[in-house]
Amino acid sequence: MATTTAAPGAPTTKIGQAALEVDDRLIVAGPLRRTLNKVFPDHWSFLLGEIALYAFMILLVSGTYLTFFYDASMEEVVYEGVYAPLRGVEMSAAYESTLGLSFDVRGGLLIRQIHHWAALLFVAAIVIHLIRIFFTGAFRRPRETNWLIGVVLLVLALLMGVTGYSLPDDLLSGTGLRIISAIILSLPVIGTWAHWAVFNGDYVGTEIIGRFYIAHVLIIPAILLALIAAHLLILVKQKHTQFPGAGRTEHNVVGNRLFPTFAGKATALLFIVFGLCAALGGLVQINPIWLWGPYNPAQVSAGSQPDWYIGFLDGSTRLFPAWDINLPGDYTIPALFWPTVVGAGLMFTVLALYPMIERKLTGDTASHHLLQRPRDVPVRTSVGAMALTFYVVLWISGGNDLIADKFDISLNAMTWFGRIGCLVLPPFAYWMTYRLCLGLQRHDREVLEHGIETGVIRRLPSGEFIEVHQPLGPVDEHGHGQLAYGGASVPKKMNQVGGARRAIKGFFKPIEEPAEVQRQAELEARGLEAEQSDRQTISSGRPSEGGRPSEGGRPQAPRD
Amino acid sequence: MTTTDRNPGSAGGDRASGPSHGGPDDEYTPAQLAAMDRTELDRLGARYDGVEVLHVEPGPVPGSALEKQATRQVTMWFALAGVFAVAFLVVYAGSGWFLPDWEWEVGAAPWSALFTPLLGLAMGLSLLCIGIGLVQYVKKLLPHETAVQDKHDGSHFDRVTTGATLMSGLDKSGLPRRKLLLGTIGGMGVAFGAMLIAPLGGLIKNPNTGNPLGTTSWAEGVRLLRDDGTPIRPGDQQPGSLETVFPAVAGGNFQADAATMLIRLRPEQQLSEEPREGQSDFSYGDYVAYSKICTHAGCPVGLYEQETGRILCPCHQSQFLVTQGAKPVFGPATRPLPQLPITVDDEGYFVARSDYIEAVGPTYWNRERI
Numbered sequence: 001m002a003t004t005t006a007a008p009g010a011p012t013t014k015i016g017q018a019a020l021e022v023d024d025r026l027i028v029a030g031p032l033r034r035t036l037n038k039v040f041p042d043h044w045s046f047l048l049g050e051i052a053l054y055a056f057m058i059l060l061v062s063g064t065y066l067t068f069f070y071d072a073s074m075e076e077v078v079y080e081g082v083y084a085p086l087r088g089v090e091m092s093a094a095y096e097s098t099l100g101l102s103f104d105v106r107g108g109l110l111i112r113q114i115h116h117w118a119a120l121l122f123v124a125a126i127v128i129h130l131i132r133i134f135f136t137g138a139f140r141r142p143r144e145t146n147w148l149i150g151v152v153l154l155v156l157a158l159l160m161g162v163t164g165y166s167l168p169d170d171l172l173s174g175t176g177l178r179i180i181s182a183i184i185l186s187l188p189v190i191g192t193w194a195h196w197a198v199f200n201g202d203y204v205g206t207e208i209i210g211r212f213y214i215a216h217v218l219i220i221p222a223i224l225l226a227l228i229a230a231h232l233l234i235l236v237k238q239k240h241t242q243f244p245g246a247g248r249t250e251h252n253v254v255g256n257r258l259f260p261t262f263a264g265k266a267t268a269l270l271f272i273v274f275g276l277c278a279a280l281g282g283l284v285q286i287n288p289i290w291l292w293g294p295y296n297p298a299q300v301s302a303g304s305q306p307d308w309y310i311g312f313l314d315g316s317t318r319l320f321p322a323w324d325i326n327l328p329g330d331y332t333i334p335a336l337f338w339p340t341v342v343g344a345g346l347m348f349t350v351l352a353l354y355p356m357i358e359r360k361l362t363g364d365t366a367s368h369h370l371l372q373r374p375r376d377v378p379v380r381t382s383v384g385a386m387a388l389t390f391y392v393v394l395w396i397s398g399g400n401d402l403i404a405d406k407f408d409i410s411l412n413a414m415t416w417f418g419r420i421g422c423l424v425l426p427p428f429a430y431w432m433t434y435r436l437c438l439g440l441q442r443h444d445r446e447v448l449e450h451g452i453e454t455g456v457i458r459r460l461p462s463g464e465f466i467e468v469h470q471p472l473g474p475v476d477e478h479g480h481g482q483l484a485y486g487g488a489s490v491p492k493k494m495n496q497v498g499g500a501r502r503a504i505k506g507f508f509k510p511i512e513e514p515a516e517v518q519r520q521a522e523l524e525a526r527g528l529e530a531e532q533s534d535r536q537t538i539s540s541g542r543p544s545e546g547g548r549p550s551e552g553g554r555p556q557a558p559r560d
Numbered sequence: 561m562t563t564t565d566r567n568p569g570s571a572g573g574d575r576a577s578g579p580s581h582g583g584p585d586d587e588y589t590p591a592q593l594a595a596m597d598r599t600e601l602d603r604l605g606a607r608y609d610g611v612e613v614l615h616v617e618p619g620p621v622p623g624s625a626l627e628k629q630a631t632r633q634v635t636m637w638f639a640l641a642g643v644f645a646v647a648f649l650v651v652y653a654g655s656g657w658f659l660p661d662w663e664w665e666v667g668a669a670p671w672s673a674l675f676t677p678l679l680g681l682a683m684g685l686s687l688l689c690i691g692i693g694l695v696q697y698v699k700k701l702l703p704h705e706t707a708v709q710d711k712h713d714g715s716h717f718d719r720v721t722t723g724a725t726l727m728s729g730l731d732k733s734g735l736p737r738r739k740l741l742l743g744t745i746g747g748m749g750v751a752f753g754a755m756l757i758a759p760l761g762g763l764i765k766n767p768n769t770g771n772p773l774g775t776t777s778w779a780e781g782v783r784l785l786r787d788d789g790t791p792i793r794p795g796d797q798q799p800g801s802l803e804t805v806f807p808a809v810a811g812g813n814f815q816a817d818a819a820t821m822l823i824r825l826r827p828e829q830q831l832s833e834e835p836r837e838g839q840s841d842f843s844y845g846d847y848v849a850y851s852k853i854c855t856h857a858g859c860p861v862g863l864y865e866q867e868t869g870r871i872l873c874p875c876h877q878s879q880f881l882v883t884q885g886a887k888p889v890f891g892p893a894t895r896p897l898p899q900l901p902i903t904v905d906d907e908g909y910f911v912a913r914s915d916y917i918e919a920v921g922p923t924y925w926n927r928e929r930i
Contacts, residue, residue, distance in 0.1 A: 010590075037609040039709035078812075103664055107652060110679045175859055178816075181874060182857040182922035191765035191924045201765060202772040203816045203858070203921075239711050240704045247614070253709045257611065261705060262699055268694035275687030282680005298787075298804055298852055300820035300860045302874045317857065317892060318876045324894040330928035335855055335894055369711060401877060411877055412890055511625035524617075 033270055036259040045132045047269055054273040055118045056228065061442035062115040062335040062505030063217065069101035069108060072167065074206045081288055091169075091294035094209045098168040098289055114281030118224045119164060121277060123309040130154065134354070134384050136371040138241045144355040146234045149227050151352040156224050161307055162214040165287070173294025174289075175304050177208065179317075186337040202457045204297065237473050244487040250369045303402055306393075316343050375444075376487060378437035385433035386426040391481070393422040404412035413538070444490045448472060451480050452494055470494060573737030584608055603906065610710040617704040630700035643687035651678045774919045774930035776807070776818045778900060783808035784822060784849070791909040794845060797824040800866035804852060807912070812858040817920050819852040819860060820900050821871070829869055829883050835899075836885035839917075842901040844910070848898040850886045851920040854878060856893035858922045871897070895923060 023029045040046070042478040073093035079086050081096070082103050093094050101108040103148040130150060133139050139147035162180070166173045169322050181203045184195045248254045256262045280286075292301065306314055316339035325333040350357070358380065359365060374381040396403070397418035418440045451469030459465050472491065473483040503515055504510045593601065598760035603613060613764055623864045625859050655662035673927035685776035735742050767773065783791050784805040805822045806813040825833065835842065842848070850871075852860045859875035862884075870889070871880045878893030880886040901913035919930050 014565025021892065033605050034609050037606045037611045037709075039707045082663055082665060103720040107661060107676075107679055110683075111677045113676075113680070114844030118918040123897075175875065178859055179857045185922055188925050192926070193764065196765040200763075202767075226743040239709070247708065251711050253711060254706065255609055257606070257613075257704060257707050261702055264694055264698040264702065268691045268698065271694065275684045275689075275691055277684075278687055280679055282677050282682075282684060296814065297816035298806070298860050300814065300862045300874055302863060304874055314876075320892050322878075322888060322892050322894040324923060326928075330926055331922055332927055333925070334923035335892055336922065340891075367713070401874065411872075415877060415891065420727075498730045505626060506629070507872075511629055 010265070028289050037505070037555070038236070038258045039255050040258060040262040041253055041255040043242045043243060045136075046240065048125055048129040048132055050266060050269055052122055053228065053232075054128055054270045055125055055277070056224070057120060057270075058118040058274055058277050059115060060221070061156075061490050062118065065111050066101065066108075066115060067217060069097060069105055070167070070213075071097035072210045074169065074204075074209050082239035086293070088295060091430075092209070094167060094169040095294045098170070102290065110278075110282050112281075113284075114277050116286045117166075117280040117284070118277045119161055120307060120309075121273070123154075124162060125156050126157055128492035131384070135381060136241070136243075137368065137375040137377060137380065137559055138371055139355045140368040141355075141359070142238055142367050143234075143241075144359075145240070147355050148352055149231045149234070151348060153224065153231065155348055156227070158309055160216060160220050161309055163212040163220065165214050165307055166215065167209060168289045169295050170289040170293040171295050171299060171301060172304055174204075175300050176306055176310075177295075178203065179208055182336055183340045186334040187341065188331075188333050188337065191246065198341065210305075237367070241371050242368050243373075243489075245489075248370065250367070253369075275327070304401055305402070309329075311396075312391055312394040313340060313344055315394035317342070317398070318400060318415060319397050319422060321419070338497070361395055370487065373487060373489070375437045375440040378434050378441075381437055382430040382433040386430040389426045389429035390422055393418055393425055393427060397422075401404065441514050444485055445494075447490050447492055448464075448485055451481060452492060452497065454494055470497070470499075472497070487507070488489045529532055606707070610712075611707050611711075613705055613707045615706040619701050619703045627701070630696070634696045634701060636692050637689045637696060640681045641686045641689035641693065643927075644682045644689060648682035648686060651675065651682060662746045662748065692727055702909060728895045758810060771930060773921075773924075773927075776915055776920060777809045777815055778807050778818060778820075778912045778915045780912065780914050781903070783814065784820070784902065784912065787813055789813075790823065794847060794904060794907050794910070797822070797847075799824050799826040799846065800829075802864040802866075804860075805849070805853060805910075817851075819851055820849050821852045821861075822865070822902075823864070823882055825883070826866065834885065836887070836896065839885060839899050839901075842899045842913075844902045844904060847902065847910070848882060849902045849910075849912075850880075850882065850897040851916060852897075853891060853899065853921045854922075855888070855895040855897060856891070860895065 011020050017231045019533045071093045071418050076090055077093050077244075078552050079089050079091055079096050079099065081087070081099055083099055085097065101111055103109070133147065133150070163174070166177050166180075181195060181199060184198055185191045186196055195203070198208070199212070200211075206477065227284045240255075242248050242253055242255070245254070256265075293299075305311065317336065320335060320339035322342075323335050323338070376386075397415070400414035400418060401410065401411060451471040454468045454470050456468040457465055458468055471479070471481050473481055475481055493499070498521075501519060502521060506516055588604075589595070596604065604704075620630055635724070651659070655675055660669045662672050662675040664672045666677075680861060707886070712778065730736065735745075784903060785791055785808045786803060786805060792805065794805065801824055803822045805820050806815070807818050811873075812818055827846070830846045852862075854861045854875065856873065856876055856878050859873050861871045862872040862873055863872040864870075865872065868873070869881055869883045871882060871886065872878075873880075873893070874903040876892050878891035879889050880897050881889050881895070884897060888894060888896060896919050898916045900916055901914050902910055905911045919927050
């Protein structure tokens with residue numbers, strides 16, 4: 001013992017000694033240092049998944065609070081709470097307890113509304129995150145597994161939403177429940193049996209709210225948690241992707257270490273997401289169930305819309321033509337089956353299998369850690385735009401009655417717009433996106449070859465006027481730039497290449513020395529960028545590919 | 561303590577650290593490490609984790625005007641966050657104590673309507689201020705560091721050795737040779753799995769027992785009641801109007817499949833009426849009764865436009881024409897709304913002549929057979 005304390009490097013402070021005691025028992029110093037040193041790339045679009053994670057944390061906390069007051073029972077009770085307009089009305093205990101936690105629990109309404117807003121944000125963040133992953137090619141090998149987990153997470157998030165918003169048992173969610181019942185009934189062959197299994201009998205019964213409740217608070221969250229853990233572990237194991245740029249290769253990650261920079265930013269984002277949900281939950285009313293009233297199968301209100309993420313299914317159901325398929329033996333496949341079960345099933349299956357489909361079609365089986373700019377992969381980008389257009393037409397059609405009402409358009413015309421639009425607009429979006437991608441590609445090449453437009457007009461001795469261009473790198477004898485396109489953003493304005501000096505800081509009076517700022521700027525110019533430019537500024541780190549990240553077998557754009 | 565000393569594990573032990581883990585502990589002696597400063601140690605550890613710090617742009621110079629301004633800003637955001645947190649507590653705990661009551665009543669003081677918005681505003685601003693303060697901290701006070709970490713593919717050595725360990729275990733088990741054992745284990749696995757999920761069979765019920773899908777509470781002589789339980793006579797309704805009616809049985813107005821629309825046609829509608837085949841006597845005078853449950857997805861078809869005689873389902877916009885046996889004329893519904901045969905009992909109130917002659921509600925696989 002005496003030798004240990006005397007050993008060089010032994011902790012002298014109290015906290016250091018405590019840390020030594022901990023590490024002596026748990027051996028955490030090594031893993032902790034590796035974690036703190038982990039490098040995270042620095043791009044805003046990598047924060048979208050984090051928003052989803054933080055929304056999920058808010059949902060867990062606020063949802064747990066709500067369970068203290070919620071009663072998942074369909075027993076009929078008479079309301080006697082503080083909300084006078086519904087006093088004396090017969091309703092289910094579920095609806096009564098939701099009213100109770102909104103009106104009788106101090107701050108309960110705030111938490112309920114935070115929970116609802118966080119749920120909307122959760123699905124939205126997942127969808128935007130998925131779109132980012134898709135358009136930048138981040139799902140390519142070796143990340144297919146995480147893509148698959150992500151799609152399953154999205155489906156589970158939708159199920160969480162449906163089971164969650166059904167729980168208050170109000171008139172709006174009851175209408176949704178009725179449609180869920182009809183969708184289950186529409187399954188060929190097993191429809192009625194499946195319905196009897198889920199609802200424990202004919203619609204509506206007395207079990208369904210209790211069953212949805214346990215699915216919403218236990219079964220689905222448990223699967224979600226496990227899958228989120230797997231999603232993050234795989235992410236840490238495989239490390240982040242990054243956009244091509246100075247010093248970035250297929251074999252490294254450039255960015256900030258976890259501690260303290262990235263941890264600070266991530267924590268800040270957590271607080272901002274939580275703050276937005278809290279402000280929305282307090283200031284912006286959502287799902288005022290006391291206005292809808294208790295569920296009654298004979299009643300409905302006009303303009304019944306589900307939460308936004310189910311809107312596309314509502315839309316597809318509205319658009320699908322009245323096509324029952326009558327089979328011999330008086331059996332029927334109802335029209336409802338196609339847009340809901342088959343439609344949604346197909347959409348999510350294609351989505352889940354997309355990495356495999358693209359790998360098959362392009363023959364690109366290489367590992368990719370550098371992202372692609374959407375313009376560089378016009379086919380994928382256009383396919384994505386096509387799918388998004390289809391989705392958006394369905395989504396708009398989910399609210400076509402509101403649009404018809406507010407803009408005084410015929411409801412039937414809105415339906416026909418959706419029916420024709422969901423077939424015609426996606427190919428149009430494909431064509432337009434493809435042209436946009438090619439145009440952007442050509443502009444990148446043009447700037448690399450001819451330089452940035454400076455806006456300076458010069459008159460030649462011959463009398464001809466030309467605009468002066470600033471080359472981005474070395475030029476050949478014709479004045480054409482020699483830099484190859486490396487998949488990174490090309491500066492197109494003089495300010496992006498240091499055409500303007502940084503503004504001197506200070507609101508009322510300058511708090512910096514202008515000379516010092518100038519010196520700093522010069523230092524910066526000799527910093528990382530200058531150092532990297534010596535070794536081929538923008539490249540994938542794979543000289544075999546001529547400095548370009550994988551071509552991926554995509555159709556080659558004509559280049560000048 | 562000599563007795564316990566003889567027990568294995570109670571004597572000895574090593575008060576000093578065990579043998580080092582090798583690797584860096586062999587390369588760097590404690591004395592060497594003690595000679596390095598904190599930055600060097602940080603870089604050394606980072607390098608050991610495959611991280612190279614390329615470039616550090618130091619934060620503002622301590623004591624400079626820039627640093628003072630940045631520190632002031634960050635401090636202000638965190639102070640604001642604390643103030644808003646206190647504001648939340650004051651509103652939360654103070655309402656009903658030194659502030660007006662928070663509970664919402666019709667016509668109550670405006671404070672109760674402001675309670676939830678104020679809570680949300682205070683909590684939201686507090687959290688946002690913390691977030692903004694942290695962002696400012698990272699951007700304005702921390703040095704900006706650019707680091708590179710190596711990315712490694714899987715190790716060939718690991719693959720080969722792990723594969724060998726797994727395969728030698730399989731070899732030792734002899735399962736590939738012992739076919740009967742292997743087959744038995746497979747069969748056992750299937751049976752075992754089936755046993756585990758079998759209790760879910762408790763969920764399965766026969767949907768055909770008693771034909772619940774094909775019948776409702778309507779029957780011969782059952783009166784048509786309004787939602788408030790009063791019976792209806794011919795002449796109670798204006799021509800062109802619609803009333804939702806329920807069967808006169810206990811709990812009839814909460815049944816999911818019994819809701820019915822009693823519609824009094826206008827004279828010109830009655831002239832143009834084309835009932836479905838074999839159902840021309842289902843109406844009574846200028847009254848017709850149709851199921852309110854949509855044949856598409858089961859929503860109540862609530863919106864009746866008497867000008868055109870169309871009933872619209874608000875869920876998916878199926879439209880039904882009441883003058884033609886409620887046949888679907890637009891939208892995703894494929895079947896007409898079932899018609900309830902009605903007449904008048906000896907007291908002059910509307911009654912059903914029988915149950916619906918077909919299943920009400922959404923279509924399903926064997927609906928035609930029920």
